[in-house]
Amino acid sequence: xxxxxxxxxxxxxxxxxxxxxxxxxxxxxxxxxxxxxxxxxxxxxxxxxxxxxxxxxxxxxxxxxxxxxxxxxxxxxxxxxxxxxxxxxxxxxxxxxxxxxxxxxxxxxxxxxxx
Amino acid sequence: xxxxxxxxxxxxxxxxxxxxxxxxxxxxxxxxxxxxxxxxxxxxxxxxxxxxxxxxxxxxxxxxxxxxxxxxxxxxxxxxxxxxxxxxxxxxxxxxxxxxxxxxxxxx
Numbered sequence: 268x269x270x271x272x273x274x275x276x277x278x279x280x281x282x283x284x285x286x287x288x289x290x291x292x293x294x295x296x297x298x299x300x301x302x303x304x305x306x307x308x309x310x311x312x313x314x315x316x317x318x319x320x321x322x323x324x325x326x327x328x329x330x331x332x333x334x335x336x337x338x339x340x341x342x343x344x345x346x347x348x349x350x351x352x353x354x355x356x357x358x359x360x361x362x363x364x365x366x367x368x369x370x371x372x373x374x375x376x377x378x379x380x381x382x
Numbered sequence: 383x384x385x386x387x388x389x390x391x392x393x394x395x396x397x398x399x400x401x402x403x404x405x406x407x408x409x410x411x412x413x414x415x416x417x418x419x420x421x422x423x424x425x426x427x428x429x430x431x432x433x434x435x436x437x438x439x440x441x442x443x444x445x446x447x448x449x450x451x452x453x454x455x456x457x458x459x460x461x462x463x464x465x466x467x468x469x470x471x472x473x474x475x476x477x478x479x480x481x482x483x484x485x486x487x488x489x490x
Contacts, residue, residue: 300476304426312418312426312469314479325477328383367431368416368473374425 269293269371271345271362276376283352283380289345289362289373297340300365303347305358306375313358316347317365330356352380384408384472388482394490401457403485405470410450414474417446417455420484421466429468430455457487465489 275287287303303315316326316336324336335348345362357380364371385408395401405415413433418426428437430446433453443458457464470482 302479304481311484312420312471312481314471314481317476317479319476327478361425365473365476365479367435367437368414368428368471369418369426370428370431370437372425372427 271364271371271373273360273362273373273376276360276378278379278381279352280382281353281380284348284350285352285378287347287349287360287362287376287378289347291343291345294364294371296338296343296345301336301338301345302363302365302369303334303336303345304361304363304369304372305356305378306361307355307358310358315360318345349378352378354380356380383478384411384474384480386470386472386480386482388468388470388485390485391483392486392488394488395460396490397460397462399460399490401460401464401487403455403468403470403487405448405453405455405482407451407453407472411472411474413449414472415446415448415453416471416473417444418469418471419464419466420469426469460487 302317318336333351337346359375361375362373363369387406415433417430420426434446467486
């Protein structure tokens with residue numbers, strides 16, 4: 268079965284760091300455009316970051332300099348390293364394969380930034 | 383930055399109604415537009431890609447049209463399973479993906 272499974276979310280204090288993981292099965296992360304998309308409680312979807320098959324990365328202005336997208340080819344896993352977290356980073360974080368705009372999504376992992 | 387504006391933000395409709403949602407881009411994105419459906423607590427589901435192509439497995443009552451800056455999603459005959467929130471997304475540039483604000487389709 269082709270699927271993406273996120274993990275690593277939780278409660279973190281403002282200023283803290285967290286690393287999200289997205290384990291892929293049935294597809295190869297390195298061969299695909301992969302993104303992180305987030306959704307704050309009761310709000311719409313917000314694109315966060317993308318990594319191309321050639322390793323090129325891009326970020327939304329709201330997270331540039333604080334978040335880093337990466338991948339581990341041996342583990343077939345996508346990551347999102349988040350530092351200097353703020354209350355406004357509180358959201359469900361989804362990883363997605365971006366074929367045709369986004370044909371495969373994980374179930375999401377909740378990140379709550381609060382003291 | 384490319385801005386995506388969806389309208390309406392909320393839509394009340396009945397089963398069997400024809401429903402149309404509009405998405406406007408702040409600059410031309412050719413046909414690089416996708417439509418997603420999202421239900422509470424669930425991940426988005428791809429419905430339409432490249433403005434008018436139906437994703438495999440999606441019912442044919444869903445259709446998309448438009449190019450450049452004006453796009454529409456139409457549901458020809460609304461079914462009970464279609465009450466959800468819909469988002470457009472531009473992927474003209476993979477360095478900057480943008481979603482519309484969403485349209486919640488409610489039961490009238």
